[in-house]
Amino acid sequence: MILATVFESGVSIQFYLIFATVLFVIGALGVMTRRNSIILLMCIELMLNAANLLLVAFSSYFGKADGQIFVFFIMVVAAAEATVGLSILVMAYRNARTVDVGIFNKLKG
Amino acid sequence: MSIEILVYILGGLTVGSALMVVLSKHPIRSVMYLILTFFLISANYIMLNAQFVAIVNMMVYAGAIMVLFLFVLMLLNLSKENEPKSSLLVKIASALAGGSLLLVLVAAIKDTVVLQVAEKVTDNASGLVQNLGHLLFTKYVLPFEVSSILFIAAIVGAVLLAKRESQIIE
Amino acid sequence: MTIETIILSILALPLLGALINGIFGKNLPKKIVGTIATVVMFASFGLAITAFSSLHEMKIVHLYQFINFESFHLNFSLQVDALSIWMTLIVTGVGSLIHLFSMGYMSHDKGYYKFFTYLNIFIFSMLILILGSNYFMLFFGWEGVGICSYLLIGFHFSDEKKGLLNSVAARKAFIMNRIGDLGLLIGLFLILAQFGTLEYRELAQMILVEGINPTTWMMFGITFCLFIGATGKSAQIPLFTWLPDAMAGPTPVSALIHAATMVTAGIFLVVRSNFLFELAPMTQDIMLYVGLATSLVAAFIAMRQNDIKKVLAYSTVSQLGFIFVSLGMGGYTAAIFHVTTHAFFKALLFLGSGSVIHAMSDEQDIRQMGGLKKYIPITHITFLIGTLAIAGFPFLSGFFSKDEILAHALHHNIIIYISLAFSALLTAIYMFRLYFVVFYGKFRGSDEVKHHLHESPLNMTLPLMVLAVLSVIGGVLNIPSLFGEGISHWMSHFLEHTTLGLSAVDPVHLSNGQTIMLMTSASILTIIALVVSYFIYVKKESVPVSDDKITGWVKLSANKLYLDEIYNFLFVKPIELISTFGHRFFEVAFLNKSIYGFANLVGKSGEIVRKWQSGIVSSYILWMVFGIVGLVLYIIIKK
Numbered sequence: 001m002i003l004a005t006v007f008e009s010g011v012s013i014q015f016y017l018i019f020a021t022v023l024f025v026i027g028a029l030g031v032m033t034r035r036n037s038i039i040l041l042m043c044i045e046l047m048l049n050a051a052n053l054l055l056v057a058f059s060s061y062f063g064k065a066d067g068q069i070f071v072f073f074i075m076v077v078a079a080a081e082a083t084v085g086l087s088i089l090v091m092a093y094r095n096a097r098t099v100d101v102g103i104f105n106k107l108k109g
Numbered sequence: 110m111s112i113e114i115l116v117y118i119l120g121g122l123t124v125g126s127a128l129m130v131v132l133s134k135h136p137i138r139s140v141m142y143l144i145l146t147f148f149l150i151s152a153n154y155i156m157l158n159a160q161f162v163a164i165v166n167m168m169v170y171a172g173a174i175m176v177l178f179l180f181v182l183m184l185l186n187l188s189k190e191n192e193p194k195s196s197l198l199v200k201i202a203s204a205l206a207g208g209s210l211l212l213v214l215v216a217a218i219k220d221t222v223v224l225q226v227a228e229k230v231t232d233n234a235s236g237l238v239q240n241l242g243h244l245l246f247t248k249y250v251l252p253f254e255v256s257s258i259l260f261i262a263a264i265v266g267a268v269l270l271a272k273r274e275s276q277i278i279e
Numbered sequence: 280m281t282i283e284t285i286i287l288s289i290l291a292l293p294l295l296g297a298l299i300n301g302i303f304g305k306n307l308p309k310k311i312v313g314t315i316a317t318v319v320m321f322a323s324f325g326l327a328i329t330a331f332s333s334l335h336e337m338k339i340v341h342l343y344q345f346i347n348f349e350s351f352h353l354n355f356s357l358q359v360d361a362l363s364i365w366m367t368l369i370v371t372g373v374g375s376l377i378h379l380f381s382m383g384y385m386s387h388d389k390g391y392y393k394f395f396t397y398l399n400i401f402i403f404s405m406l407i408l409i410l411g412s413n414y415f416m417l418f419f420g421w422e423g424v425g426i427c428s429y430l431l432i433g434f435h436f437s438d439e440k441k442g443l444l445n446s447v448a449a450r451k452a453f454i455m456n457r458i459g460d461l462g463l464l465i466g467l468f469l470i471l472a473q474f475g476t477l478e479y480r481e482l483a484q485m486i487l488v489e490g491i492n493p494t495t496w497m498m499f500g501i502t503f504c505l506f507i508g509a510t511g512k513s514a515q516i517p518l519f520t521w522l523p524d525a526m527a528g529p530t531p532v533s534a535l536i537h538a539a540t541m542v543t544a545g546i547f548l549v550v551r552s553n554f555l556f557e558l559a560p561m562t563q564d565i566m567l568y569v570g571l572a573t574s575l576v577a578a579f580i581a582m583r584q585n586d587i588k589k590v591l592a593y594s595t596v597s598q599l600g601f602i603f604v605s606l607g608m609g610g611y612t613a614a615i616f617h618v619t620t621h622a623f624f625k626a627l628l629f630l631g632s633g634s635v636i637h638a639m640s641d642e643q644d645i646r647q648m649g650g651l652k653k654y655i656p657i658t659h660i661t662f663l664i665g666t667l668a669i670a671g672f673p674f675l676s677g678f679f680s681k682d683e684i685l686a687h688a689l690h691h692n693i694i695i696y697i698s699l700a701f702s703a704l705l706t707a708i709y710m711f712r713l714y715f716v717v718f719y720g721k722f723r724g725s726d727e728v729k730h731h732l733h734e735s736p737l738n739m740t741l742p743l744m745v746l747a748v749l750s751v752i753g754g755v756l757n758i759p760s761l762f763g764e765g766i767s768h769w770m771s772h773f774l775e776h777t778t779l780g781l782s783a784v785d786p787v788h789l790s791n792g793q794t795i796m797l798m799t800s801a802s803i804l805t806i807i808a809l810v811v812s813y814f815i816y817v818k819k820e821s822v823p824v825s826d827d828k829i830t831g832w833v834k835l836s837a838n839k840l841y842l843d844e845i846y847n848f849l850f851v852k853p854i855e856l857i858s859t860f861g862h863r864f865f866e867v868a869f870l871n872k873s874i875y876g877f878a879n880l881v882g883k884s885g886e887i888v889r890k891w892q893s894g895i896v897s898s899y900i901l902w903m904v905f906g907i908v909g910l911v912l913y914i915i916i917k918k
Contacts, residue, residue, distance in 0.1 A: 005157070005158055006112060006116055006156050006157060006158075009112040009113055010113050011112075011113055011116050013223050014218065014219075014223075015116075015117075015120070017218045018215060018218065019120050019123075019124070021211065021214045021215060021218065022124055022211065023123065023124065023127055024214075025207050025210055025211040025214070026124070026127045026128055026130075026131055026207075027127070027131075028206075028207055028210060028900070028904060029131055029203055029204070029207040030130065030131035031897065031900050032199070032202075032203035032206060032207065032897050032900050032901045032904065033131065033195055033199065033200055033203045033897070034131070034195070034897075035193040035194070035195050035897070036136060036187070036192060036193055038136060038178060038181060038182060038185075038187075039130075039131075039136060039139050040897075041178070042130065042139060042140065042143050042178060043130070043131060045143070045170070045174065046127055046130060046143065046146065049146075049147070049150055049170070052150075052166075053150060053153060053154075056153075056154055056157050056159045056162055057157055059157075059159065060157040060158050060159060065240050065241055065244050066244065066248075068159055068161070068162050068241055069241065069244055069245055069248075069249050071159075071162055072162075072165070072245070073249075073252055073256060075165065075166070075169050075170070076256045076259065076260070077256075077259070078170075078174070079169060079173065079174055079263075080259055080260060080262075080263035081263075082174045082177065082178075083177065083263050083264075083267045084263050084266050084267050084270070086177060086178070086181050086267075087266070087267040087268075087270040087271040088270055089181065090181060090184070090270075090271050091270050091271060093185055098193070099185060099187065099193075100193035101193075101895065101896060101897060102193065102895050104894070104896075105893060105894025105895050106894060107892065107894045108892050108893050108894030108895075195897075199897070199898075199901075202901055203897075203901055206901050206904040206905055206908070207904070209905075209908045210904050210907065210908050213908050213911045213912055213915070214911065216915060217911055217914075217915055220915070220918070
């Protein structure tokens with residue numbers, strides 16, 4: 001289904017810029033605040049998605065598909081990263097019996 | 110006019126859902142809100158004429174990655190009481206940091222001048238599969254192949270890491 | 280062989296001996312070590328005689344140009360003239376006899392090879408001092424002999440009973456020498472500033488031929504500074520208290536360094552710079568009076584000393600004072616004459632005392648000796664000859680050399696003559712006291728020591744005999760014109776012929792009548808001293824008493840006029856106070872606090888910064904976000 005682009009109906013690109021920035025900041029807030037490591041990983045996914053959104057918005061704005069190709073690769077990386085991150089988390093849980101990030105502070109000065 | 114309002118409402122819903130992800134105390138609820146967020150973002154993609162990316166987003170993120178998260182969450186059997194809480198100082202500091210980041214980025218964006226695009230250039234069919242496939246296998250074939258190596262590495266790493274160490278039989 | 284080769288060999292041979300003994304001496308047998316060192320010395324002496332016989336005019340042997348600026352040159356070069364050849368003869372001649380003596384004297388010592396190495400290095404430095412053609416070489420040798428003196432005085436630094444004393448004496452000698460060296464260095468700088476060169480030949484050219492005459496004050500400054508240097512090395516007031524303490528070293532060291540050679544370095548300096556001193560009559564007067572005072576003070580102290588070597592040490596100081604009086608009156612050749620005869624009989628006396636100490640199983644107090652003439656006859660006869668020579672017994676060498684100086688004094692000023700004659704009388708008195716107390720009377724020591732009394736071996740008595748002969752006949756070198764114009768004043772003529780500047784000095788000529796009167800009065804004084812001492816110490820058998828029973832002037836004399844204590848009070852204690860104060864105030868309170876404080880600051884600040892690493896990743900991200908905010912702000916503001 002081919003739709004007319006949203007931009008022809010008056011939505012400015014600034015809206016998508018600010019929208020993606022807000023999503024990104026929310027993700028960053030989650031990373032800084034939450035201490036449950038699973039939620040942490042999820043917030044990172046959120047940040048990545050914010051970037052994806054902006055890329056797709058610009059690709060639609062310019063009419064070229066290159067932005068969407070880049071989205072694919074970001075998704076690839078996100079998937080791989082989530083997998084490996086979760087497996088590390090599982091192993092850490094086996095040793096520490098908790099998912100609190102604050103436990104892992106043995107590198108402190 | 111209606112498209113605009115739809116876009117704005119969609120945007121607001123997405124932001125709200127993302128906020129709930131960060132703020133909710135129950136981890137399962139966070140996961141659910143995140144899945145909702147992904148759905149809403151896919152809707153955004155469809156509005157932006159990126160149909161294929163929308164479907165793929167649903168499949169990969171909401172379908173695979175969130176399922177993985179859910180599995181691990183169920184495995185760990187976390188409940189609301191065990192949830193680690195961060196101190197008030199951390200919350201205030203991060204709110205401050207996040208707020209200032211938002212402010213600064215928005216301020217930076219506001220001053221930017223976006224290129225004006227000529228009407229002829231936009232191509233409404235750009236988000237369709239044929240177009241994407243064509244680009245992926247001609248212009249971006251090298252990253253495509255390299256990402257397969259990345260997958261292999263991730264698979265091997267994940268399996269190795271999560272394997273239970275073999276017990277020593279006395 | 281050209282004279283260049285000869286001179287270089289004279290210098291190189293002791294250095295070679297020192298190198299061989301220094302590097303391999305530990306593993307060689309003692310006989311070989313001693314033989315190498317002594318043979319090298321005798322070879323140098325032989326070469327020196329060759330050079331002496333073929334000397335016609337002054338020659339310069341140029342070795343190496345050390346510094347070569349436009350206006351300033353420093354050369355390693357040697358000067359061969361009468362004065363340097365004569366001093367070389369004395370140094371190598373007496374030196375080789377002392378090396379021979381040391382072979383026997385030090386034969387029981389563990390550091391045998393070290394001793395001979397140091398001796399050879401000393402001879403090498405002394406030769407550089409003498410043979411140098413400019414003040415730079417002189418200074419080079421000056422420092423070298425200072426170092427060797429320090430090493431040799433403190434040779435037995437690890438001895439259980441006296442090791443500490445030896446080290447302290449060595450240090451005292453070195454520091455007092457250093458004070459003199461400062462004067463010498465300033466003098467050299469002044470010479471350089473005024474004349475622009477340090478070469479003797481060029482200086483003599485400028486002063487004697489071209490007649491350049493700097494201001495009186497400049498000449499006074501130069502010569503006075505040089506004199507201070509001479510005071511340190513040649514033990515005059517006030518820098519002489521190191522010499523008696525230096526007797527802590529082994530006896531051959533005392534004989535070589537502190538009687539015959541190193542202490543004459545100051546005199547050599549003045550004779551070399553005669554044309555400078557002739558332009559500064561004020562310094563000459565100062566030299567005269569300082570020398571006179573030293574001579575009298577040292578003679579007074581020697582009157583009641585009870586260590587055989589200390590008496591000889593103060594005697595050396597007194598004789599050096601004598602020589603400085605002569606220098607102060609312009610009698611340069613008379614001074615060198617007395618240096619020569621003094622080398623003969625003082626080395627003889629010191630080696631003789633070494634032989635006595637060796638026989639007495641290392642006892643040095645004369646109150647433990649007595650009647651030794653039956654046990655050690657050769658030492659006794661040679662010591663007697665030395666004593667007669669130094670006391671000025673008629674027609675021995677000391678008689679003639681003293682008379683030369685007394686002749687100059689008579690010509691100069693009658694008061695000086697009387698004071699010098701009195702000093703000579705005191706010399707005779709204390710030397711005869713020493714002789715009679717040691718060799719006559721009954722033996723006062725323990726029975727165990729009496730059992731071990733024996734004459735020294737040949738390698739120790741042979742040098743004594745040679746030096747005794749020289750002490751007797753040495754006077755012919757420079758006899759007064761009374762004895763005939765042809766043979767008289769041979770040494771003066773020889774020296775004046777090729778040495779720079781000496782021929783410009785007005786010679787002193789007394790009439791024959793005056794000479795006879797001089798000789799007679801001196802002889803009478805000596806014989807009176809001999810008879811009186813014989814009376815007191817032999818007939819009346821008076822023996823020096825132990826330390827707690829003395830009073831009056833005897834106490835003053837025996838306690839060295841309390842000079843060491845005075846110096847300690849005036850100089851050493853204030854410096855110690857200042858340095859303690861400096862240490863406490865500056866170092867501990869200020870420097871330590873600031874420097875260690877700085878280090879502590881770095882450590883403490885590191886500790887504070889360390890706490891930022893909390894280990895919690897979220898906080899790292901927090902700080903990262905703040906950083907990003909800052910960066911973006913910076914970029915925005917820049918735009």
